[in-house]
Amino acid sequence: MNLLPPLPRGVRPTLRVRLTFVYGALFFLAGLTLLAVTYLLFNQQLNQTFEDRFKPEPGRTKQLFLMKDGVTVYGDAAVEWMRQQELELRSAAITSLLAQGAIALVVVGGGAVALGWVVAGRVLAPLNLVTDTARRIAAAPMAERGLSERIALDGPADEVKDLADTFDTMVERLDHSFDGQRRFVANASHELRTPLTLNRALVELAMHRRTASADVKELGESLLEINTRHERLISGLLLLARSEQEIADRSPVDLADVVTHVAAQIAGDASDAKVTVYEVTAPAPTTGDALLLERLVHNLVENGIRYNVDDGSGWVRVVSRTVSGGKVEVEVSNTGPAVPPYDIPLLFKPFHRQASDRTVTGTSAGLGLSIVRSVAMAHGGDVRARPREGGGLIVAVALPRARDY
Structure with missing residues (x-):
């Protein structure tokens, strides 16, 4: 009733x-x-x-x-x-x-x-x-999670206190579970580096012998390429595990400087792919881990170059700026194949690759945009993506603006 x-x-x-x-x-x-x-x-x-x-x-x-x-x-x-x-x-x-x-x-x-x-x-x-x-x-941001919070309700042992205590127990178990998962990924990735380094050394030693035949050298090149991809995968897993932790030690970083530095670093790869990189930089001061923010911009630009047209007319445009709401932003847009809107959320999932790079020996480990999202969330920001008219993608990362500016 x-x-x-x-x-x-x-x-x-x-x-x-x-x-x-x-x-x-x-x-x-x-x-x-x-x-x-x-x-x-x-x-x-x-x-x-x-x-x-x-x-x-x-x-x-x-x-x-x-x-x-x-x-x-x-x-x-x-x-x-x-x-x-x-x-x-x-x-x-x-x-x-x-x-x-x-x-x-x-x-x-x-x-x-x-x-x-x-x-x-x-x-x-x-x-x-x-x-x-x-x-x-x-x-709470994904990196912070907020799972360290507890209700710790005081009062008589009634139904409400039982509910609060049960909630605290559940959150505590989730916190331990996430911490254990990150430690496992970091430890496993670290332990896998040693055999990969050993494999690389053995393959290079076999390739550089005077008695090595052409077939052995060709096989060695293939093995080194696969080993390089595995090393990139392990490095990506380590970076992903690190970026999902809260950024405790922050320092001032201007995203305009990061964009300029990354564009200079990746100029060779862009030239080999016949893709032009355009920079449009304006002051965008924030705080955080400079290396992680550099990796964020690097992954965005690298993805823009990798998933582009191959007829020599492709381009990648990188913009840093200050936006309203106390935010700074890095936006990367590129030419390339059309991306369906329903496929965009999947791009930020670990190990997801676009259709053109879903082979075992592909150059991408499928962690680029996952790392971008984790780094952004660890810095209290967010990531938005949308298809560009005519093909390609527009990805924008918004971060809190430094208070001193």
């Missing part, structure tokens, strides 16, 4: 409002019942009192007389006059009872509703604490 009246579409009553309404409705219902019972008892008592006044005692005769306007009235006329007076008195008494009772009910009921609102707020305060903590955890 729903005691609440229908609300307009889109309006959702809170639990506090519902409890206050139910409490007020029950109070008014109890008050109306009490007023009705009081009316019935009062009316019955008046009737009984009036009848007892006219009813003679057994074995006796009751004679009523009174003075009215200086004239003595006897018998039935006196009784009739008394009954008329009593009816008027009873009507006035009942009217006064109902009117004043209704006014008192409204006044006390209003106070009860206000008290119910305060009591409901105090009762629901622990639940609001649970909700606020859950929202902070959900809104």
